[in-house]
Amino acid sequence: MFEIRYTAQPIDVRTGYWQSWYMFPSYRIRIIGMGIITALAFGILTLTLFRSIMTSVLIGIIIAVIYPAILSILIGITTKKSQRQMIIGATGISTTIGKSHGELTWDRYARVFATDTHIIIVGKNLNLFTIPNRAYKSSEEKSKCLEAMQSYIAASCKI
Numbered sequence: 001m002f003e004i005r006y007t008a009q010p011i012d013v014r015t016g017y018w019q020s021w022y023m024f025p026s027y028r029i030r031i032i033g034m035g036i037i038t039a040l041a042f043g044i045l046t047l048t049l050f051r052s053i054m055t056s057v058l059i060g061i062i063i064a065v066i067y068p069a070i071l072s073i074l075i076g077i078t079t080k081k082s083q084r085q086m087i088i089g090a091t092g093i094s095t096t097i098g099k100s101h102g103e104l105t106w107d108r109y110a111r112v113f114a115t116d117t118h119i120i121i122v123g124k125n126l127n128l129f130t131i132p133n134r135a136y137k138s139s140e141e142k143s144k145c146l147e148a149m150q151s152y153i154a155a156s157c158k159i
Helices: 008-024 024-051 053-077 137-157
Strands: 002-007 083-089 092-097 098-104 109-114 117-123 128-132
Touching: 002 128, 002 137, 008 024, 008 053, 008 117, 024 053, 024 083, 083 137, 109 137, 117 137
Parallel strands: none
Antiparallel strands: 002 083, 083 092, 092 098, 109 117, 117 128
């Protein structure tokens, strides 16, 4: 079991988002899909406002193209800046952020990976945890925690 405490910075969460974007086509596809749905909604809305198909299509394309960047900005703005406590064990993650508390089992996560600066845990619902290196006492602790989480997720897939 690992107990980790840290305060997240918006750059930490954006790092997790963009690393997942670059590394996993399935993550990209789902984000792009969300962008297309948002673009269609805005396209329909602008069609009713402007009564111009060309304007609606143009606005829809612009929104679809910039959606990933807008999402990154929103993720940074909405980052919870209270201290986080995570207890990572064989059954899942217990997390406390400020006054909020949650218990999440490993079957809700798709993968976990490390970068030079973070461990990133990607949920099946596109939610993610980005744990910065400063949360660990040493690089050895980070490595052991990563290995444990990878084995927990692998084991939850076999059930």
